[in-house]
Amino acid sequence: MKKTELLIPVGNMECLHAAIHNGADAVYLGGKKFGARAYSNNFNEEEMINAIKLCHLYNVKIYVTVNTMIYNEEIEEVIKYLNFLYSNNVDAVIMQDNGLIELTRNLIPNLEIHVSTQAHNHNEAAITHYKEIGCTRVVFDRESSLESITSIKTPIEKEVFVYGALCICYSGNCLFSALNGGRSANRGMCVGSCRLPYKLLKNNKECDTGYLLSTKDLNTLSNLKELLDNKIDSLKIEGRMKSKEYVAIVTKTYRKLIDSYYNNQEMILTKEDQEKLLKTYNREFTKGYLFNESNIINSKTSNHQGIKIGTVVGVNNKRITIKLDKELTQNDAIRFDKPNKGMYVNSLYNQKGLLVSNISENNICQVDNKERIMIKDLLGSDVLKTIDTKLNQELNNIEPKRIPVDIHFEGEIGKESILTITDMSHNKVEIKGNAVQQASNSPISKERIEEQLSKLGSTPFKLNSINIEIENNIFINIKELNELRRKATEELIKIREGKEKTSTFLEIPNIPTKTSIKSEISILVRTEDQINIALRNNITNIYTPSKELYEKYKNKGNVYLRLDRVIENHEDYKEERLLCTEFGSIIKYHQNNNIVSDYYLNIANDFTINKFKKLNVKNITLSIELSIDQLSKIKNKDICEVIVYGTPENMIIKNNIFNIKDEKTYLIDSKNNKYGVTYDSYTHIFNHEPINIIDKINKLKGFKSLRIELFEENITQTQTIINKVKNML
Numbered sequence: 232m233k234k235t236e237l238l239i240p241v242g243n244m245e246c247l248h249a250a251i252h253n254g255a256d257a258v259y260l261g262g263k264k265f266g267a268r269a270y271s272n273n274f275n276e277e278e279m280i281n282a283i284k285l286c287h288l289y290n291v292k293i294y295v296t297v298n299t300m301i302y303n304e305e306i307e308e309v310i311k312y313l314n315f316l317y318s319n320n321v322d323a324v325i326m327q328d329n330g331l332i333e334l335t336r337n338l339i340p341n342l343e344i345h346v347s348t349q350a351h352n353h354n355e356a357a358i359t360h361y362k363e364i365g366c367t368r369v370v371f372d373r374e375s376s377l378e379s380i381t382s383i384k385t386p387i388e389k390e391v392f393v394y395g396a397l398c399i400c401y402s403g404n405c406l407f408s409a410l411n412g413g414r415s416a417n418r419g420m421c422v423g424s425c426r427l428p429y430k431l432l433k434n435n436k437e438c439d440t441g442y443l444l445s446t447k448d449l450n451t452l453s454n455l456k457e458l459l460d461n462k463i464d465s466l467k468i469e470g471r472m473k474s475k476e477y478v479a480i481v482t483k484t485y486r487k488l489i490d491s492y493y494n495n496q497e498m499i500l501t502k503e504d505q506e507k508l509l510k511t512y513n514r515e516f517t518k519g520y521l522f523n524e525s526n527i528i529n530s531k532t533s534n535h536q537g538i539k540i541g542t543v544v545g546v547n548n549k550r551i552t553i554k555l556d557k558e559l560t561q562n563d564a565i566r567f568d569k570p571n572k573g574m575y576v577n578s579l580y581n582q583k584g585l586l587v588s589n590i591s592e593n594n595i596c597q598v599d600n601k602e603r604i605m606i607k608d609l610l611g612s613d614v615l616k617t618i619d620t621k622l623n624q625e626l627n628n629i630e631p632k633r634i635p636v637d638i639h640f641e642g643e644i645g646k647e648s649i650l651t652i653t654d655m656s657h658n659k660v661e662i663k664g665n666a667v668q669q670a671s672n673s674p675i676s677k678e679r680i681e682e683q684l685s686k687l688g689s690t691p692f693k694l695n696s697i698n699i700e701i702e703n704n705i706f707i708n709i710k711e712l713n714e715l716r717r718k719a720t721e722e723l724i725k726i727r728e729g730k731e732k733t734s735t736f737l738e739i740p741n742i743p744t745k746t747s748i749k750s751e752i753s754i755l756v757r758t759e760d761q762i763n764i765a766l767r768n769n770i771t772n773i774y775t776p777s778k779e780l781y782e783k784y785k786n787k788g789n790v791y792l793r794l795d796r797v798i799e800n801h802e803d804y805k806e807e808r809l810l811c812t813e814f815g816s817i818i819k820y821h822q823n824n825n826i827v828s829d830y831y832l833n834i835a836n837d838f839t840i841n842k843f844k845k846l847n848v849k850n851i852t853l854s855i856e857l858s859i860d861q862l863s864k865i866k867n868k869d870i871c872e873v874i875v876y877g878t879p880e881n882m883i884i885k886n887n888i889f890n891i892k893d894e895k896t897y898l899i900d901s902k903n904n905k906y907g908v909t910y911d912s913y914t915h916i917f918n919h920e921p922i923n924i925i926d927k928i929n930k931l932k933g934f935k936s937l938r939i940e941l942f943e944e945n946i947t948q949t950q951t952i953i954n955k956v957k958n959m960l
Contacts, residue, residue, distance in 0.1 A: 234489075235458070235466060236292075236464060237255055237486060237489060238256065238294075239255040239258050239259075240260070241282075242273065246474075247260070247286075249482065251285065251291055255486075257292035257465070258286060258291060259293075259325060260471065262275070262276070265301070265419075283321055284728040288634075288691060288724060289634065293322050294321070294323045294324065295316055297313060297325065298326055299419050302835055302857075302861055302864075303864045309331065310338060310739060311737075314338075314339060315734075317342040321342075322343065324342060325346075325347045326344055326345070329842050330834075330837070332361075334739070336365050336366075345367065346369045348373065349402050350369075351403045352369045354800070354813075354815040356815035356818040356819040361387065362387045367388055368390055369388070369390065370467065371391050375391070375520065376520060377463075378523075381461050389463055390467050391466065391521060392467045393466045393467060394449055394468045395470045396446070396448055399884055400881075401796070406856070407881040408424050410918050411424060425446070427444075428441060428900075429899060429900055431889060431896070439889075442531065444882075444898075445529055445530065445532075446528060447515040447516055447528070448515070448517070450508070452484065452485070453518070454522050455488050466485065468485070475627070476622070480507050480508060484504050484508060510616060511619075532571060534573075537565075539615055540559060540565070541557070541559070546606040547600070550598065551597065553595070555591075555592055556592060559616070561577070561588045562620045563575075565617065569608060570608045570609060574599075580598070582595040633691065634654055635692070635693055636692045637698075638684050638694065639697075640698070640700065643702055644704075645666055645667065648664035648667050649663055650715040655695075658726045660722045660726065664707075670704050670705055675701075675707050680712060684716050685697060686716065692723070742866045744866040746868045747935045749960070750934050751937075752772075752960075753773070754938065754939040754941065755773075755877070755941060757942065761941050764946060764949045764950055766787060770788075773788055773789060774791045774793050776792075791809060791827060794812055796813055798813060805823045806823065808826075809827070810828075811829060821847045830855050830879070831880075835857055837867050848870075851867075852873075852938065853865065853874075855877075865934075869935055872936035874939075875927075875938065876921060876925055877922060877942070879940065882914075882915070884915075891914070898916060900919075904919035907942065
């Protein structure tokens with residue numbers, strides 16, 4: 232029976248050890264480049280080789296993230312890196328860039344590819360395509376429900392996130408960080424815009440404030456049986472930037488319940504288990520969209536909450552007095568709920584003011600008032616423990632995993648001794664020794680041989696069984712027995728770690744340069760006034776997200792319907808003009824419709840352009856994250872569209888998280904920037920200002936189309952923008 236995989240994140244070697252020895256079936260990690268967690272420690276090439284060997288020694292699979300948006304100038308380097316990973320026996324790579332996926336399938340066909348959640352995997356059309364080109368697994372959007380995931384019938388492995396931090400925006404669709412923090416989430420450098428405080432305005436009235444985009448953490452332990460019953464192939468824990476203690480406790484807890492399930496035992500999650508998880512890291516927990524829970528925001532704080540251990544009952548400039556519900560230990564870390572300030576308990580005092588190392592529950596303790604927090608701000612505040620010293624010591628004091636082996640030894644006078652070691656994976660090592668001698672006075676016993684060969688303490692192995700077959704009255708040197716054991720265990724380690732594959736030179740196909748003589752203009756409109764101005768100005772392509780406007784005007788010009796960014800079930804469009812915003816729509820509609828791809832598809836290199844070109848896409852809109860310099864390096868300009876003006880959509884969010892009806896809605900950040908918010912079937916957050924590179928159009932020669940993306944512009948503003956673009960051509 233194929234069992235569901237427990238997949239654990241690791242950001243460094245310490246976390247890798249914690250994952251392996253607490254029961255991971257597989258781990259995922261990143262190198263120093265091309266992974267969607269650029270600020271994790273990550274692994275250099277030497278560390279990566281060691282990590283692969285260590286995982287394979289313990290029969291743990293290892294997947295490496297190569298899941299960022301890829302630029303033209305990086306193609307050669309990333310292919311070299313993928314070849315390095317393949318040569319060193321990585322079990323799979325996790326990727327999002329469609330062009331890189333296709334190029335890798337052609338150049339390194341035996342390298343297994345898992346399609347990253349960054350590729351926005353949520354419908355049958357896209358997933359079927361990935362299966363057809365040889366990908367073996369898809370990682371579903373965190374927004375996908377278990378019901379929608381199990382409804383996908385494509386025979387491909389399904390991986391879902393089951394624990395850890397959530398993104399509020401659909402993965403691969405967030406531009407907030409890139410446009411406002413200067414660091415691209417699609418390049419692994421997210422600044423965490425969703426973890427900042429905001430004000431919510433409706434019709435110019437402030438109606439909410441706080442961490443309005445900050446999600447609770449996902450925790451599916453109470454629904455784990457349902458996931459296992461539905462035979463999800465891989466359960467993925469989030470957390471490549473988390474601590475080794477986090478990795479240890481989450482792995483250990485999921486391992487315990489999964490093993491209980493497969494052993495037909497009751498899956499018991501104890502109160503102690505739950506408290507350990509809370510202490511290690513939580514922003515409060517949610518079952519998430521996976522189990523149709525809509526209240527996923529913790530607007531109170533974006534910090535780790537820990538667990539409540541007491542209440543502040545007294546404060547002065549020197550000390551804070553706490554009535555404890557749970558124990559507190561010196562060097563624990565605590566946070567005060569009301570002022571949301573935290574500290575390490577370097578010095579702990581009892582009720583009498585004497586220094587102690589630990590105070591048990593239901594007692595009074597004192598800690599230093601390091602921040603000189605005012606009485607009015609602190610009195611009555613809940614005290615949260617955010618680091619538990621004793622728990623961390625327990626989690627770091629793990630018993631190393633041992634690999635069971637069977638040992639067989641043969642000793643016959645006049646013949647070479649033979650030591651055979653076999654593991655549970657049927658790997659077998661046979662080592663021959665010297666010719667066995669007849670004993671002259673003190674023959675060696677079976678028990679003595681067994682004692683020596685069973686000494687596996689310094690190896691990763693443990694004895695499952697041992698069988699000694701020897702003639703009577705033989706002599707074998709103890710030193711020789713030790714040497715046989717050493718050679719056998721070393722050879723078995725090498726076999727389990729795997730041998731490096733032969734590396735081959737990979738020739739990257741040449742991309743011919745193709746440019747247009749003159750650029751045409753495209754425009755996205757949202758109102759009837761805007762579409763009428765576009766028609767009067769003979770704009771080549773007109774896009775609209777309004778089905779009503781599309782149906783009314785599609786025969787009056789080259790008008791396209793912009794499709795939704797999340798489509799679980801595609802309609803049957805034929806002979807229509809469609810602006811496709813997600814990959815499944817490209818696959819579904821490219822044969823029977825005139826289609827254009829939108830900037831949400833994160834297209835940033837010529838190999839992805841070529842892929843979309845083969846799918847009969849007429850205009851391929853490039854990522855708005857590309858700089859002018861990066862745009863200049865695109866060779867296939869003759870089919871590409873560049874946005875030169877527009878208010879881009881920073882986020883698309885499942886559900887109506889702000890309960891918007893017909894109000895004019897905005898988010899205001901700490902710098903007083905004002906982000907427009909709309910709701911149809913999803914919440915959309917637009918940037919606080921338009922991007923505008925109209926004055927740089929002379930540097931964009933050769934591109935097929937230049938797009939204007941309108942938001943709230945009126946008639947005059949729309950005409951002015953069109954005139955500016957025309958004047959620059």
